[in-house]
Amino acid sequence: MARGKVQMRRIENPVHRQVTFCKRRSGLLKKAKELSVLCDAEIGLIIFSSHGKLYELATNGMQGLLEKYMKSARCSVEKQADENNVLESKMEVSMLKNEIDVLQKGLRYMFEGGAGKMSLDELRILENNLEVWMYHIRSAKMDIMAQEIQLLKNKEGILKAANKCLQEQMEMQYGAVTTDQTMANIPYSLTIQNEIYQY
Structure with a gap:
């Protein structure tokens, strides 16, 4: 049956x-x-x-077999990761090559007066790259200007401190408050120094 x-x-x-x-x-x-x-x-x-x-x-023995399995699985995972890394690297290289080609075409287009014709997509890519470059240039310029402003502020603080110190020295040397009459008695070099530090 x-x-x-x-x-x-x-x-x-x-x-x-x-x-x-x-x-x-x-x-x-x-x-x-x-x-x-x-x-x-x-x-x-x-x-x-x-x-x-x-x-x-x-x-x-189960322990030896499991260790062998884990080792084999780890090797296959590492191999897969290496293959993925190679594939990602190849894709990145091809993308960069395409970008370089478009940029070179764009440079020829700008400097040779349109000798090499560019497609609409290539012009869009070039426009996007130019916008990115302009953004980076502007942000670098703003950073430099901010640093210069900070340096000038620091210089201003130093000059104000020096001016205050000179005024205190003058008050100690010529009296509590310097008036126009006492200013006439102050040596010329000290008044010039004081005026310089006021700026």
Whole structure:
């Protein structure tokens, strides 16, 4: 009597499900042992039942087999990562080559009076690059101007401090407050220095 075709779906009856699990598990373990002996293959098989019970088979020790598997998986992951890096590098190089070609065409177009005709897309790319360059140039210019303003502010602070120091020296030397009358008695060089530091 021939067996009927078994439908691949979960067996609803728990007794039938457990019987089928035991039969198929032992058959699977037997086939794995046979494959290991016949083909000299290293085999590791791990099975967890629906109740969480562990069944395993390892021809040369499970720990060694798992380490070998992890090493192999790590190598394949590294190989895949290297291939991805090479692919990304090639794409980046081709993108940069295209950009360089467009920029060279743009330079010829600008300096040779349109000797090399450019397509609309190439002109758009050139326009975008020019806008980016202008943005970078403007931001660099603003940075330089901000630095110069800060230097001038620092210089102003130093000059104000020196001016204050000179005024204090003059007050100590010629009295509490210098008036126009006492200014006439101050040596000419000191008044000039004071006027310089006021600026």
